[in-house]
Amino acid sequence: MEYLLNSEEMKRCDLTTIEKIGMPSMVLMERAALSVIEELASFDLTKVLIVCGSGNNGADGYAVARLLHLQKIAVDILFIGNEQKRSPENNQQKKIAEYYGVKSVKDIEINQYTTIIDALFGIGLSRPLSGKYAEVITKINQMNVEVLSVDVPSGISADNGKVMGCGIKATKTVTFAFNKVGLVLYPGAAYAGMVKVKDIGITEAGFEEEFPKVYSYTIEDLAKIPKRNPYSNKGTYGKILVIAGSKNMSGAAYFSAKAAYRMGVGLVRIVTPEENRQIIQSLLPEAIVTTYQKKQLDGDWLMDAINWASVIVIGPGMGGSEEAHYLLSKVLSISEVPLVIDADAINILAKEPGLLQHNKQNIILTPHIGEMSRLTDKPISEIAENIIEVAERFAKEKKLTCVLKDARTIVTEGNRGTYVNTSGNDGMATGGTGDVLTGVIAGLLGQGLSVVEAARLGVYIHGLAGDAAAAKKGAYGLLADDVCEAINDVVK
Numbered sequence: 001m002e003y004l005l006n007s008e009e010m011k012r013c014d015l016t017t018i019e020k021i022g023m024p025s026m027v028l029m030e031r032a033a034l035s036v037i038e039e040l041a042s043f044d045l046t047k048v049l050i051v052c053g054s055g056n057n058g059a060d061g062y063a064v065a066r067l068l069h070l071q072k073i074a075v076d077i078l079f080i081g082n083e084q085k086r087s088p089e090n091n092q093q094k095k096i097a098e099y100y101g102v103k104s105v106k107d108i109e110i111n112q113y114t115t116i117i118d119a120l121f122g123i124g125l126s127r128p129l130s131g132k133y134a135e136v137i138t139k140i141n142q143m144n145v146e147v148l149s150v151d152v153p154s155g156i157s158a159d160n161g162k163v164m165g166c167g168i169k170a171t172k173t174v175t176f177a178f179n180k181v182g183l184v185l186y187p188g189a190a191y192a193g194m195v196k197v198k199d200i201g202i203t204e205a206g207f208e209e210e211f212p213k214v215y216s217y218t219i220e221d222l223a224k225i226p227k228r229n230p231y232s233n234k235g236t237y238g239k240i241l242v243i244a245g246s247k248n249m250s251g252a253a254y255f256s257a258k259a260a261y262r263m264g265v266g267l268v269r270i271v272t273p274e275e276n277r278q279i280i281q282s283l284l285p286e287a288i289v290t291t292y293q294k295k296q297l298d299g300d301w302l303m304d305a306i307n308w309a310s311v312i313v314i315g316p317g318m319g320g321s322e323e324a325h326y327l328l329s330k331v332l333s334i335s336e337v338p339l340v341i342d343a344d345a346i347n348i349l350a351k352e353p354g355l356l357q358h359n360k361q362n363i364i365l366t367p368h369i370g371e372m373s374r375l376t377d378k379p380i381s382e383i384a385e386n387i388i389e390v391a392e393r394f395a396k397e398k399k400l401t402c403v404l405k406d407a408r409t410i411v412t413e414g415n416r417g418t419y420v421n422t423s424g425n426d427g428m429a430t431g432g433t434g435d436v437l438t439g440v441i442a443g444l445l446g447q448g449l450s451v452v453e454a455a456r457l458g459v460y461i462h463g464l465a466g467d468a469a470a471a472k473k474g475a476y477g478l479l480a481d482d483v484c485e486a487i488n489d490v491v492k
Protein backbone atom coordinates (compact mmCIF):
# COMPACT_ATOMS: atom_id res chain seq x y z
CA MET A 1 0.00 0.00 0.00
CA GLU A 2 1.27 3.44 -0.84
CA TYR A 3 -0.18 6.67 0.56
CA LEU A 4 -0.90 9.46 -1.89
CA LEU A 5 -0.77 12.79 -0.09
CA ASN A 6 -2.24 16.15 -0.95
CA SER A 7 -0.25 19.29 -0.22
CA GLU A 8 -2.01 20.02 3.05
CA GLU A 9 -1.26 16.52 4.38
CA MET A 10 2.37 16.76 3.27
CA LYS A 11 2.81 20.21 4.84
CA ARG A 12 1.36 18.95 8.10
CA CYS A 13 3.72 15.99 8.04
CA ASP A 14 6.72 18.28 7.32
CA LEU A 15 5.72 20.58 10.14
CA THR A 16 5.25 17.81 12.70
CA THR A 17 8.62 16.32 11.74
CA ILE A 18 10.34 19.68 12.11
CA GLU A 19 8.53 21.23 15.07
CA LYS A 20 7.33 18.33 17.19
CA ILE A 21 9.83 15.62 16.39
CA GLY A 22 12.66 18.13 16.17
CA MET A 23 14.29 17.22 12.86
CA PRO A 24 15.85 20.48 11.60
CA SER A 25 14.38 21.78 8.36
CA MET A 26 17.87 22.24 6.85
CA VAL A 27 18.70 18.58 7.53
CA LEU A 28 15.60 17.43 5.65
CA MET A 29 16.48 19.76 2.81
CA GLU A 30 20.04 18.44 2.61
CA ARG A 31 18.71 14.90 2.36
CA ALA A 32 16.18 16.05 -0.25
CA ALA A 33 19.00 17.58 -2.31
CA LEU A 34 21.18 14.47 -1.94
CA SER A 35 18.30 12.29 -3.12
CA VAL A 36 17.94 14.47 -6.22
CA ILE A 37 21.68 14.06 -6.92
CA GLU A 38 21.24 10.27 -6.72
CA GLU A 39 18.45 10.40 -9.28
CA LEU A 40 20.52 12.56 -11.66
CA ALA A 41 22.86 9.65 -12.40
CA SER A 42 21.15 8.88 -15.72
CA PHE A 43 21.09 12.53 -16.91
CA ASP A 44 23.69 14.27 -19.08
CA LEU A 45 25.31 16.66 -16.60
CA THR A 46 27.64 18.43 -19.04
CA LYS A 47 25.91 21.73 -18.25
CA VAL A 48 23.05 22.06 -15.80
CA LEU A 49 20.57 24.87 -15.22
CA ILE A 50 18.65 24.99 -11.97
CA VAL A 51 15.55 27.18 -11.98
CA CYS A 52 14.72 28.27 -8.43
CA GLY A 53 11.63 29.94 -6.95
CA SER A 54 11.48 31.86 -3.69
CA GLY A 55 9.99 29.13 -1.46
CA ASN A 56 11.48 25.97 -0.03
CA ASN A 57 11.23 24.17 -3.36
CA GLY A 58 13.64 26.83 -4.64
CA ALA A 59 15.73 26.30 -1.49
CA ASP A 60 16.08 22.61 -2.48
CA GLY A 61 17.23 23.87 -5.89
CA TYR A 62 19.99 26.00 -4.36
CA ALA A 63 21.16 23.03 -2.26
CA VAL A 64 21.27 20.78 -5.35
CA ALA A 65 23.20 23.49 -7.23
CA ARG A 66 25.79 23.70 -4.47
CA LEU A 67 26.21 19.90 -4.26
CA LEU A 68 26.67 19.62 -8.04
CA HIS A 69 29.09 22.58 -8.09
CA LEU A 70 31.17 20.93 -5.37
CA GLN A 71 31.32 17.83 -7.61
CA LYS A 72 32.83 20.11 -10.29
CA ILE A 73 29.75 19.96 -12.49
CA ALA A 74 29.02 23.13 -14.50
CA VAL A 75 25.83 24.54 -13.04
CA ASP A 76 23.95 27.84 -13.33
CA ILE A 77 21.11 29.10 -11.14
CA LEU A 78 18.21 31.09 -12.55
CA PHE A 79 16.10 32.71 -9.84
CA ILE A 80 12.52 33.55 -10.81
CA GLY A 81 10.54 35.23 -8.10
CA ASN A 82 10.38 38.07 -5.65
CA GLU A 83 13.61 38.78 -3.70
CA GLN A 84 11.57 40.06 -0.79
CA LYS A 85 9.52 36.90 -0.54
CA ARG A 86 12.29 34.36 -0.15
CA SER A 87 11.64 31.87 2.67
CA PRO A 88 14.25 31.79 5.49
CA GLU A 89 15.67 28.47 4.20
CA ASN A 90 15.78 29.89 0.67
CA ASN A 91 17.84 32.85 1.88
CA GLN A 92 20.16 30.56 3.78
CA GLN A 93 20.65 28.10 0.90
CA LYS A 94 21.26 31.01 -1.48
CA LYS A 95 23.92 32.40 0.87
CA ILE A 96 25.68 29.04 1.13
CA ALA A 97 25.59 28.52 -2.65
CA GLU A 98 27.01 32.01 -3.22
CA TYR A 99 29.77 31.37 -0.68
CA TYR A 100 30.93 28.37 -2.71
CA GLY A 101 30.78 30.42 -5.89
CA VAL A 102 27.78 28.87 -7.72
CA LYS A 103 27.03 31.07 -10.72
CA SER A 104 23.69 32.84 -11.23
CA VAL A 105 22.26 33.85 -14.61
CA LYS A 106 19.46 36.26 -15.49
CA ASP A 107 17.91 34.41 -18.40
CA ILE A 108 17.94 31.02 -20.11
CA GLU A 109 20.28 30.77 -23.04
CA ILE A 110 18.75 28.22 -25.38
CA ASN A 111 20.96 25.30 -26.49
CA GLN A 112 23.42 25.80 -23.64
CA TYR A 113 22.18 23.23 -21.18
CA THR A 114 22.05 19.46 -21.20
CA THR A 115 19.81 19.13 -18.13
CA ILE A 116 17.37 21.46 -16.41
CA ILE A 117 16.37 21.07 -12.78
CA ASP A 118 12.99 22.53 -11.99
CA ALA A 119 12.78 23.92 -8.45
CA LEU A 120 10.30 26.73 -9.03
CA PHE A 121 7.26 25.47 -7.11
CA GLY A 122 6.53 22.35 -5.13
CA ILE A 123 3.64 21.65 -2.79
CA GLY A 124 3.33 25.37 -2.01
CA LEU A 125 1.77 26.29 -5.37
CA SER A 126 -1.46 28.01 -4.46
CA ARG A 127 -2.81 29.72 -7.57
CA PRO A 128 -2.50 29.56 -11.37
CA LEU A 129 0.81 30.67 -12.86
CA SER A 130 1.14 33.63 -15.18
CA GLY A 131 3.68 36.32 -16.20
CA LYS A 132 7.38 35.51 -15.80
CA TYR A 133 6.65 32.06 -14.32
CA ALA A 134 4.51 31.02 -17.29
CA GLU A 135 7.12 32.45 -19.67
CA VAL A 136 10.00 30.46 -18.23
CA ILE A 137 7.96 27.23 -18.07
CA THR A 138 6.87 27.61 -21.69
CA LYS A 139 10.48 28.22 -22.71
CA ILE A 140 11.74 25.13 -20.85
CA ASN A 141 9.03 22.94 -22.37
CA GLN A 142 10.05 24.10 -25.83
CA MET A 143 13.71 23.22 -25.29
CA ASN A 144 14.77 19.75 -26.32
CA VAL A 145 16.39 18.92 -23.01
CA GLU A 146 15.82 16.50 -20.14
CA VAL A 147 14.15 18.00 -17.08
CA LEU A 148 14.18 16.75 -13.51
CA SER A 149 11.43 18.26 -11.35
CA VAL A 150 12.04 18.64 -7.64
CA ASP A 151 9.11 17.28 -5.60
CA VAL A 152 6.35 18.29 -8.07
CA PRO A 153 6.57 19.57 -11.68
CA SER A 154 6.11 23.32 -11.27
CA GLY A 155 2.60 24.37 -12.21
CA ILE A 156 1.02 20.99 -11.38
CA SER A 157 -1.25 20.86 -8.37
CA ALA A 158 -0.04 18.21 -5.92
CA ASP A 159 -3.66 17.89 -4.76
CA ASN A 160 -5.26 16.66 -7.97
CA GLY A 161 -2.83 16.76 -10.91
CA LYS A 162 -4.46 19.78 -12.52
CA VAL A 163 -2.33 22.13 -14.62
CA MET A 164 -2.42 25.52 -12.91
CA GLY A 165 -2.06 27.78 -15.95
CA CYS A 166 0.95 25.93 -17.30
CA GLY A 167 3.23 23.17 -16.08
CA ILE A 168 6.71 21.77 -16.54
CA LYS A 169 6.89 18.61 -18.64
CA ALA A 170 9.43 16.61 -16.69
CA THR A 171 11.44 13.57 -17.66
CA LYS A 172 11.57 12.52 -14.02
CA THR A 173 10.10 13.85 -10.80
CA VAL A 174 11.85 13.21 -7.51
CA THR A 175 9.26 13.57 -4.79
CA PHE A 176 10.00 13.54 -1.09
CA ALA A 177 8.86 11.17 1.64
CA PHE A 178 5.50 10.14 0.10
CA ASN A 179 3.94 10.03 -3.33
CA LYS A 180 1.37 12.76 -4.10
CA VAL A 181 -2.16 12.53 -5.50
CA GLY A 182 -1.26 15.05 -8.22
CA LEU A 183 1.62 12.90 -9.50
CA VAL A 184 -0.71 9.92 -9.99
CA LEU A 185 -3.88 11.49 -11.40
CA TYR A 186 -3.86 12.82 -14.95
CA PRO A 187 -2.82 15.20 -16.42
CA GLY A 188 -0.27 15.57 -13.58
CA ALA A 189 0.98 12.00 -14.05
CA ALA A 190 1.85 12.74 -17.68
CA TYR A 191 3.72 15.95 -16.74
CA ALA A 192 5.66 14.20 -13.96
CA GLY A 193 7.29 11.57 -16.19
CA MET A 194 8.92 8.85 -14.13
CA VAL A 195 8.16 9.42 -10.44
CA LYS A 196 10.70 8.48 -7.75
CA VAL A 197 9.68 8.69 -4.11
CA LYS A 198 12.72 9.31 -1.91
CA ASP A 199 13.12 8.86 1.81
CA ILE A 200 14.47 12.05 3.41
CA GLY A 201 13.78 11.22 7.06
CA ILE A 202 10.09 12.17 7.12
CA THR A 203 8.06 9.13 8.18
CA GLU A 204 4.48 8.11 8.98
CA ALA A 205 5.16 9.36 12.51
CA GLY A 206 4.53 12.80 11.01
CA PHE A 207 0.88 11.91 10.37
CA GLU A 208 0.28 11.60 14.13
CA GLU A 209 -3.33 10.45 14.47
CA GLU A 210 -4.57 11.69 11.12
CA PHE A 211 -3.57 9.41 8.25
CA PRO A 212 -3.78 10.45 4.57
CA LYS A 213 -7.13 9.77 2.92
CA VAL A 214 -6.00 8.51 -0.48
CA TYR A 215 -3.87 5.47 -1.23
CA SER A 216 -2.90 3.04 -3.91
CA TYR A 217 -1.88 -0.64 -3.93
CA THR A 218 1.55 -2.11 -4.55
CA ILE A 219 2.56 -5.66 -5.36
CA GLU A 220 2.62 -6.67 -1.65
CA ASP A 221 -1.16 -6.14 -1.57
CA LEU A 222 -1.62 -9.29 -3.65
CA ALA A 223 -1.22 -11.07 -0.30
CA LYS A 224 -4.83 -10.00 0.32
CA ILE A 225 -6.03 -12.61 -2.20
CA PRO A 226 -7.76 -15.30 -0.12
CA LYS A 227 -5.69 -18.46 0.35
CA ARG A 228 -6.86 -21.75 -1.20
CA ASN A 229 -7.95 -24.41 1.21
CA PRO A 230 -6.63 -27.95 0.61
CA TYR A 231 -9.87 -29.36 2.01
CA SER A 232 -12.26 -27.70 -0.43
CA ASN A 233 -14.66 -28.35 -3.27
CA LYS A 234 -16.03 -26.26 -6.12
CA GLY A 235 -18.66 -24.75 -3.82
CA THR A 236 -15.97 -23.37 -1.52
CA TYR A 237 -14.86 -20.59 -3.84
CA GLY A 238 -18.15 -19.01 -4.65
CA LYS A 239 -21.09 -19.46 -6.98
CA ILE A 240 -21.19 -16.57 -9.39
CA LEU A 241 -24.28 -15.72 -11.36
CA VAL A 242 -23.50 -13.62 -14.44
CA ILE A 243 -26.61 -12.04 -15.91
CA ALA A 244 -25.26 -10.67 -19.15
CA GLY A 245 -25.46 -10.54 -22.90
CA SER A 246 -28.31 -9.90 -25.28
CA LYS A 247 -29.18 -11.08 -28.77
CA ASN A 248 -26.06 -10.51 -30.97
CA MET A 249 -24.00 -9.78 -27.86
CA SER A 250 -22.54 -12.86 -26.23
CA GLY A 251 -18.94 -11.75 -25.65
CA ALA A 252 -19.63 -9.73 -22.53
CA ALA A 253 -21.08 -12.72 -20.67
CA TYR A 254 -18.19 -14.88 -21.80
CA PHE A 255 -15.50 -12.41 -20.64
CA SER A 256 -17.11 -11.81 -17.28
CA ALA A 257 -17.66 -15.51 -16.59
CA LYS A 258 -14.25 -16.56 -17.81
CA ALA A 259 -12.52 -13.88 -15.70
CA ALA A 260 -14.37 -15.12 -12.61
CA TYR A 261 -13.11 -18.65 -13.30
CA ARG A 262 -9.59 -17.37 -13.93
CA MET A 263 -9.78 -15.53 -10.63
CA GLY A 264 -10.39 -18.86 -8.93
CA VAL A 265 -14.13 -19.32 -8.34
CA GLY A 266 -15.66 -22.78 -8.30
CA LEU A 267 -18.86 -22.31 -10.29
CA VAL A 268 -20.16 -19.75 -12.75
CA ARG A 269 -23.67 -19.73 -14.10
CA ILE A 270 -24.58 -17.48 -17.00
CA VAL A 271 -28.10 -16.16 -17.52
CA THR A 272 -28.43 -14.93 -21.09
CA PRO A 273 -30.97 -14.95 -23.98
CA GLU A 274 -31.57 -18.29 -25.70
CA GLU A 275 -29.78 -17.06 -28.87
CA ASN A 276 -26.45 -17.08 -26.99
CA ARG A 277 -26.64 -20.63 -25.65
CA GLN A 278 -24.64 -22.39 -28.30
CA ILE A 279 -21.89 -19.86 -28.61
CA ILE A 280 -21.35 -19.55 -24.85
CA GLN A 281 -21.38 -23.32 -24.38
CA SER A 282 -18.75 -23.79 -27.01
CA LEU A 283 -16.59 -20.86 -25.82
CA LEU A 284 -16.78 -21.70 -22.14
CA PRO A 285 -17.95 -25.25 -21.51
CA GLU A 286 -17.05 -24.85 -17.83
CA ALA A 287 -20.01 -22.49 -17.30
CA ILE A 288 -23.55 -23.52 -16.46
CA VAL A 289 -25.83 -21.78 -18.96
CA THR A 290 -29.40 -20.81 -18.19
CA THR A 291 -31.18 -19.12 -21.05
CA TYR A 292 -34.44 -17.26 -21.31
CA GLN A 293 -36.65 -16.24 -24.17
CA LYS A 294 -38.35 -12.93 -24.70
CA LYS A 295 -41.57 -12.71 -22.71
CA GLN A 296 -40.74 -15.86 -20.74
CA LEU A 297 -39.08 -14.21 -17.82
CA ASP A 298 -41.52 -15.01 -15.11
CA GLY A 299 -41.18 -18.31 -13.41
CA ASP A 300 -39.19 -20.18 -10.83
CA TRP A 301 -36.05 -20.43 -12.90
CA LEU A 302 -35.02 -16.86 -12.13
CA MET A 303 -35.69 -17.20 -8.40
CA ASP A 304 -33.74 -20.47 -8.42
CA ALA A 305 -30.80 -18.83 -10.15
CA ILE A 306 -30.80 -15.84 -7.79
CA ASN A 307 -31.08 -18.05 -4.73
CA TRP A 308 -28.31 -20.32 -5.98
CA ALA A 309 -25.76 -17.50 -6.27
CA SER A 310 -23.32 -16.25 -3.65
CA VAL A 311 -22.43 -13.28 -5.90
CA ILE A 312 -24.27 -11.73 -8.85
CA VAL A 313 -22.85 -9.78 -11.78
CA ILE A 314 -25.46 -7.98 -13.84
CA GLY A 315 -25.27 -5.74 -16.86
CA PRO A 316 -22.45 -6.53 -19.31
CA GLY A 317 -23.80 -6.53 -22.85
CA MET A 318 -27.33 -6.85 -21.52
CA GLY A 319 -28.82 -4.02 -23.55
CA GLY A 320 -31.62 -1.76 -22.44
CA SER A 321 -34.57 -3.99 -23.32
CA GLU A 322 -37.68 -4.60 -21.25
CA GLU A 323 -36.20 -7.98 -20.28
CA ALA A 324 -32.98 -6.38 -19.06
CA HIS A 325 -34.98 -3.95 -17.00
CA TYR A 326 -37.05 -6.78 -15.52
CA LEU A 327 -33.97 -8.82 -14.60
CA LEU A 328 -32.29 -5.87 -12.91
CA SER A 329 -35.32 -4.90 -10.87
CA LYS A 330 -35.82 -8.53 -9.76
CA VAL A 331 -32.18 -8.93 -8.73
CA LEU A 332 -32.17 -5.63 -6.86
CA SER A 333 -35.35 -6.39 -4.96
CA ILE A 334 -34.81 -10.08 -4.17
CA SER A 335 -31.10 -10.78 -3.92
CA GLU A 336 -29.27 -10.59 -0.59
CA VAL A 337 -25.79 -11.35 -1.94
CA PRO A 338 -23.09 -8.92 -3.15
CA LEU A 339 -23.91 -7.43 -6.56
CA VAL A 340 -21.57 -6.12 -9.24
CA ILE A 341 -23.59 -3.80 -11.46
CA ASP A 342 -22.02 -2.76 -14.75
CA ALA A 343 -22.58 -1.33 -18.22
CA ASP A 344 -26.19 -1.56 -19.49
CA ALA A 345 -27.51 -2.14 -15.98
CA ILE A 346 -25.90 1.19 -15.02
CA ASN A 347 -27.64 2.92 -17.90
CA ILE A 348 -30.95 1.50 -16.74
CA LEU A 349 -30.25 2.83 -13.25
CA ALA A 350 -29.39 6.24 -14.69
CA LYS A 351 -32.88 6.39 -16.17
CA GLU A 352 -34.54 4.89 -13.16
CA PRO A 353 -32.60 5.65 -9.96
CA GLY A 354 -35.57 4.46 -7.87
CA LEU A 355 -34.49 0.87 -8.58
CA LEU A 356 -31.79 1.37 -5.98
CA GLN A 357 -34.33 1.77 -3.20
CA HIS A 358 -33.78 -1.86 -2.14
CA ASN A 359 -30.03 -1.32 -1.90
CA LYS A 360 -28.77 -3.59 0.87
CA GLN A 361 -25.41 -1.86 0.90
CA ASN A 362 -23.69 -4.74 -0.83
CA ILE A 363 -23.51 -3.15 -4.28
CA ILE A 364 -20.44 -2.43 -6.37
CA LEU A 365 -21.26 -0.11 -9.25
CA THR A 366 -18.61 0.10 -11.97
CA PRO A 367 -19.35 3.08 -14.25
CA HIS A 368 -16.83 4.53 -16.68
CA ILE A 369 -16.80 8.31 -16.94
CA GLY A 370 -19.50 8.39 -19.65
CA GLU A 371 -21.81 6.23 -17.55
CA MET A 372 -21.10 8.38 -14.50
CA SER A 373 -22.05 11.40 -16.56
CA ARG A 374 -25.43 9.76 -17.24
CA LEU A 375 -25.85 8.79 -13.59
CA THR A 376 -25.10 12.26 -12.25
CA ASP A 377 -26.13 14.48 -15.15
CA LYS A 378 -22.73 16.13 -15.03
CA PRO A 379 -20.56 16.80 -18.11
CA ILE A 380 -17.78 14.28 -18.72
CA SER A 381 -15.10 17.00 -18.43
CA GLU A 382 -16.31 17.97 -14.97
CA ILE A 383 -16.15 14.35 -13.83
CA ALA A 384 -12.69 13.81 -15.30
CA GLU A 385 -11.35 16.91 -13.56
CA ASN A 386 -12.80 16.02 -10.16
CA ILE A 387 -12.74 12.27 -10.38
CA ILE A 388 -12.08 11.55 -6.70
CA GLU A 389 -14.68 13.98 -5.38
CA VAL A 390 -17.35 12.84 -7.86
CA ALA A 391 -16.83 9.16 -6.99
CA GLU A 392 -16.82 9.88 -3.24
CA ARG A 393 -19.95 11.99 -3.34
CA PHE A 394 -21.83 9.47 -5.47
CA ALA A 395 -20.84 6.49 -3.30
CA LYS A 396 -21.81 8.30 -0.13
CA GLU A 397 -25.12 9.50 -1.48
CA LYS A 398 -26.14 6.12 -2.90
CA LYS A 399 -24.58 4.06 -0.09
CA LEU A 400 -22.61 1.78 -2.37
CA THR A 401 -19.05 1.06 -3.47
CA CYS A 402 -18.26 3.09 -6.55
CA VAL A 403 -15.61 1.94 -9.03
CA LEU A 404 -15.22 4.95 -11.30
CA LYS A 405 -13.23 3.68 -14.28
CA ASP A 406 -10.67 5.83 -16.04
CA ALA A 407 -6.93 5.78 -16.73
CA ARG A 408 -6.73 6.00 -12.93
CA THR A 409 -9.73 4.11 -11.59
CA ILE A 410 -11.12 5.28 -8.24
CA VAL A 411 -12.66 2.92 -5.68
CA THR A 412 -14.55 4.45 -2.79
CA GLU A 413 -17.34 3.91 -0.30
CA GLY A 414 -17.54 7.65 0.13
CA ASN A 415 -16.57 8.25 3.70
CA ARG A 416 -13.45 6.25 4.45
CA GLY A 417 -10.15 6.12 2.56
CA THR A 418 -10.29 6.34 -1.22
CA TYR A 419 -8.29 4.04 -3.46
CA VAL A 420 -6.62 5.27 -6.66
CA ASN A 421 -5.45 2.52 -9.00
CA THR A 422 -2.05 2.77 -10.65
CA SER A 423 -1.82 -0.57 -12.45
CA GLY A 424 -2.89 -0.98 -16.07
CA ASN A 425 -2.07 0.69 -19.37
CA ASP A 426 -3.63 2.36 -22.39
CA GLY A 427 -3.82 -0.95 -24.26
CA MET A 428 -6.72 -1.79 -21.98
CA ALA A 429 -8.86 0.93 -23.50
CA THR A 430 -10.51 -1.67 -25.70
CA GLY A 431 -13.88 -3.46 -25.83
CA GLY A 432 -14.50 -6.15 -23.25
CA THR A 433 -11.92 -5.24 -20.59
CA GLY A 434 -14.69 -3.82 -18.39
CA ASP A 435 -16.48 -7.19 -18.57
CA VAL A 436 -13.27 -8.88 -17.48
CA LEU A 437 -13.12 -6.51 -14.49
CA THR A 438 -16.59 -7.51 -13.31
CA GLY A 439 -15.52 -11.14 -13.37
CA VAL A 440 -12.33 -10.49 -11.41
CA ILE A 441 -14.22 -8.55 -8.74
CA ALA A 442 -16.93 -11.22 -8.56
CA GLY A 443 -14.25 -13.88 -8.24
CA LEU A 444 -12.79 -12.15 -5.20
CA LEU A 445 -16.24 -11.65 -3.67
CA GLY A 446 -16.94 -15.34 -4.21
CA GLN A 447 -13.82 -16.19 -2.24
CA GLY A 448 -14.98 -14.15 0.69
CA LEU A 449 -13.47 -10.68 0.41
CA SER A 450 -15.58 -7.76 1.62
CA VAL A 451 -17.38 -5.69 -1.00
CA VAL A 452 -14.96 -2.77 -0.92
CA GLU A 453 -11.83 -4.96 -0.68
CA ALA A 454 -12.93 -7.07 -3.65
CA ALA A 455 -13.46 -3.87 -5.63
CA ARG A 456 -10.05 -2.42 -4.78
CA LEU A 457 -8.06 -5.61 -5.22
CA GLY A 458 -10.07 -6.56 -8.32
CA VAL A 459 -9.24 -3.27 -10.01
CA TYR A 460 -5.59 -3.65 -9.07
CA ILE A 461 -5.32 -7.26 -10.31
CA HIS A 462 -7.20 -6.41 -13.53
CA GLY A 463 -4.65 -3.63 -14.23
CA LEU A 464 -1.72 -5.93 -13.46
CA ALA A 465 -3.16 -8.54 -15.82
CA GLY A 466 -3.37 -5.82 -18.49
CA ASP A 467 0.27 -4.95 -17.82
CA ALA A 468 1.33 -8.59 -18.04
CA ALA A 469 -0.59 -8.98 -21.31
CA ALA A 470 0.90 -5.78 -22.75
CA ALA A 471 4.41 -6.92 -21.77
CA LYS A 472 3.88 -10.04 -23.90
CA LYS A 473 1.94 -8.63 -26.85
CA GLY A 474 2.37 -4.85 -26.74
CA ALA A 475 -0.38 -2.36 -25.97
CA TYR A 476 -1.66 -1.75 -29.51
CA GLY A 477 -3.43 -4.98 -30.30
CA LEU A 478 -4.38 -5.97 -26.77
CA LEU A 479 -7.67 -7.85 -26.55
CA ALA A 480 -9.94 -8.37 -23.58
CA ASP A 481 -9.21 -12.10 -23.91
CA ASP A 482 -5.46 -11.41 -23.52
CA VAL A 483 -6.19 -9.60 -20.25
CA CYS A 484 -8.34 -12.53 -19.14
CA GLU A 485 -5.60 -15.04 -19.98
CA ALA A 486 -3.02 -12.95 -18.11
CA ILE A 487 -4.95 -13.01 -14.82
CA ASN A 488 -3.08 -16.20 -14.04
CA ASP A 489 0.29 -14.52 -14.59
CA VAL A 490 -0.67 -12.27 -11.68
CA VAL A 491 -2.61 -14.71 -9.51
CA LYS A 492 -0.67 -17.93 -9.29
Ligand SMILES: NC(=O)C1=CN([C@@H]2O[C@H](COP(=O)(O)OP(=O)(O)OC[C@H]3O[C@@H](n4cnc5c(N)ncnc54)[C@H](O)[C@@H]3O)[C@@H](O)[C@H]2O)[C@@H](O)CC1
Nearest residue numbers: 025028029032055056057121122123124125126127128151
Ligand atom coordinates in the same frame (compact mmCIF):
# COMPACT_ATOMS: atom_id res chain seq x y z
N1 LIG B 1 12.00 21.72 5.48
C1 LIG B 1 10.99 21.78 4.65
O1 LIG B 1 10.01 22.50 4.84
C2 LIG B 1 11.11 20.98 3.46
C3 LIG B 1 10.61 21.48 2.27
N2 LIG B 1 10.80 20.82 1.12
C4 LIG B 1 10.53 21.51 -0.14
O2 LIG B 1 9.73 22.64 0.07
C5 LIG B 1 8.63 22.66 -0.83
C6 LIG B 1 7.51 23.41 -0.23
O3 LIG B 1 7.99 24.71 0.03
P1 LIG B 1 7.04 25.95 0.20
O4 LIG B 1 5.97 25.62 1.14
O5 LIG B 1 7.93 27.07 0.55
O6 LIG B 1 6.36 26.10 -1.19
P2 LIG B 1 6.93 26.28 -2.69
O7 LIG B 1 8.39 26.44 -2.68
O8 LIG B 1 6.34 25.20 -3.47
O9 LIG B 1 6.28 27.65 -3.18
C7 LIG B 1 5.80 28.55 -2.28
C8 LIG B 1 5.98 29.98 -2.74
O10 LIG B 1 5.39 30.21 -3.97
C9 LIG B 1 4.40 31.25 -3.86
N3 LIG B 1 3.38 30.94 -4.85
C10 LIG B 1 2.45 29.96 -4.83
N4 LIG B 1 1.73 29.96 -5.97
C11 LIG B 1 2.22 30.95 -6.74
C12 LIG B 1 1.90 31.45 -8.01
N5 LIG B 1 0.93 30.90 -8.76
N6 LIG B 1 2.59 32.48 -8.52
C13 LIG B 1 3.58 33.03 -7.81
N7 LIG B 1 3.94 32.60 -6.58
C14 LIG B 1 3.27 31.59 -6.05
C15 LIG B 1 3.97 31.20 -2.44
O11 LIG B 1 3.41 32.41 -2.06
C16 LIG B 1 5.28 30.88 -1.76
O12 LIG B 1 6.07 32.03 -1.60
C17 LIG B 1 8.38 21.21 -1.11
O13 LIG B 1 7.69 21.02 -2.33
C18 LIG B 1 9.77 20.64 -1.13
O14 LIG B 1 10.37 20.81 -2.38
C19 LIG B 1 11.72 19.70 1.09
O15 LIG B 1 12.99 20.20 1.02
C20 LIG B 1 11.58 18.87 2.31
C21 LIG B 1 11.82 19.69 3.55
Ligand SMILES: [K+]
Nearest residue numbers: 118121152154
Ligand atom coordinates in the same frame (compact mmCIF):
# COMPACT_ATOMS: atom_id res chain seq x y z
K1 LIG C 1 9.31 21.81 -8.82
